Amino acid sequence: MALVEDKRAGAEIVHGAQECCQQSIDLLEELGFPKGVLPLQDLVECGRVKETGFVWMKQKAPYEHFFVGSNTRVSYATEVTAYVEKGRMKKMTGIKSKQVFLWVPISEMIMEEPATKKITFNTPMGLGRTFPVTAFMTEEEKQKYLENSNE
Template identity: 70%
Template sequence: MASSKARNNERAGAEIVYGAEACHRHSVNLLEELGFPEGVLPLKDLEECGRVRATGFVWMKQKGPYEHFFTGTNTRVSYATEVTAYIEKLKMKKMTGVKSKQMLIWVPITEMSIEDPASQKIYFKTPMGIGRSFPISAFQKE
């Protein structure tokens, strides 16, 4: 776990919103701005969302961990109480708090990107650099 001093530096100059409604709006707008489908981060009971525009650091805190089953990809994904990432257009990298169940093990997802918007595919990568792509349509709001 990062020290609180490092964590505070990472969050210096952040725009922060609180409350379920404001956070939901913030997260939907953020995904739209980055070019991701709204359903790709189906977080529940958001309490705090923050963004540091200078560095691209973002975080979303929810009341507790949440598991979601994506029928379009036949994949179970676990979201920790806090999900963080560094963002840029069509990419979220250095992600924390997201794991996908592959076979019988939970695998951290550290990056998601849309390399070629025309392909209509979204690519998810693990810390080992291994990844899988799925149709963007699998992550439209359910």
């Protein structure tokens, strides 16, 4: 358990659903990801170590979400962790995607160049799938995106 605590040393930690929700949205925006890509429910704790990029989000219970835009079911454990940098989340834990009949862990999420508007999810085995970023946008984000692309 000491190793886990070391990763979290010096972390900024917030508690409570409202504070955690705001912190997770702020983090996604800062990294350049759409807000809907991590639809976690009932968050109770979020933390971030700025020096190392380590983040974690704890929710009351595991949660499954179906993304209509990518036609995928994703499972989120009680705790989701990652190391973050602009346009990338790596060494992710606590996230699995259902592929046919198997649950496959997701270890990395990468925003391609902004011009391509694509997001790629990789597994620990190095396999990945790419989707349009709009598949993970909130309705509000989609509306803005469509307005801007028509200008």
